[in-house]
Amino acid sequence: MTTNVVFVIDTNQKPLQPCSAAVARKLLLRGKAAMFRRYPAVIILKKEVDSVGKPKIELRIDPGSKYTGFALVDSKDNADFIIWGTELEHRGAAICKELTKRSAIRRSRRNRKTRYRKKRFERRKPEGWLAPSLQHRVDTTLTWVKRICKFVPIMSISVEQVKFDLQKLENSDIQGIEYQQGTLAGYTLREALLEHWGRKCAYCDVENVFLEIEHIYPKSKGGSDKFSNLTLACHKCNINKGNKSIDEFLLSDHKRLEQIKLHQKKTLKDAAAVNATRKKLVTTLQEKTFLNVLVSDGASTKMTRLSSSLAKRHWIDAGCVNTTLIVILKTLQPLQVKCNGHGNKQFVTMDAYGFPRKSYEPKKVRKDWKAGDIIRVTKKDGTMLMGRVKKAAKKLVYIPFGGKEASFSSENAKAIHRSDGYRYSFAAIDSELLQKMAT
């Protein structure tokens, strides 16, 4: 089996144990089930099922800033089997861009027409407030968790909560960690440094070698063990630098000196944003799902993935969250989901200067189709064609066909999946993963 499992619900829409694609195909062909939903694939049985055993599938989530990985894991025989995976691509950057554009337009408009405005006080953000681009990550993740719970009997949810413990990093005892390389304690600091300094020697840019933790201001001269005083260097550079200060060591290389000093000042802003979102996500899941939500840290996820010798993918990382067992892939083709948004909800269109250019026109939504619907069209010669509706006009739908946009009579079209704000695709089967599976 190399594809995701198919979710199964009974005629009362009670979630049952998922089945393989082959079994689902058989059930569909024999008329014992019907297609309920395309993405994710769900079939509905035409009979009632009374006895459903205790749920034993776990949903594991690896929330990230750009992608969130989901994996359904079935644990048996002392191993974890990933039976279903999804990668959810967020649109945080797009939201941020749109909001920045809007605020710029509003600001410039206020500056042009400056009547007196009363000062506004008490504009504090409510507690637990997240920027819309971050809140979106929590919201879409919750949507997908709820969606999965509707179709699969879920035992518990595991979430990777903290990537780097920032507070721990600043007060970390480097001596201890140096002697414990390879353990969980050192892992987090090392991972954070690798991420921060781009996985290369800070002094000679050499990559793919063993990097040593290096004190920017030497420890022998009283340099601290704080994260901000640490960098990574190859063995050669580390020895060469010895107990020289960075100004001495890089006397002839002004450019690099400036670069390192600049980078040193950069806080782990990205990591901080991810951490804030993750914490909110866990509390939201606890409040909204009534399931047991377990948390784990990023370092143990990586350890599990490496000991299972799996490649780095968001959905595989998700499968390795909160476990010490060996993780085995049962699927090679995760569902790829991209957040698209639900389109523009603005009533009045504006020009680049923020002036209303058109008065409000109610958008004529065609009753039958709208942009984003996935449909199947029967062509005149009887062949079928599947596509995504680009726009719907009276009696016609436009879907991409042969690299171009083609119009088809809307009477010959049948809905496969209605537009729901996401774009779905399957990547080609990963050859790197396939090799791993064969061995």
Ligand SMILES: [Zn+2]
């Ligand atoms: Zn070096």
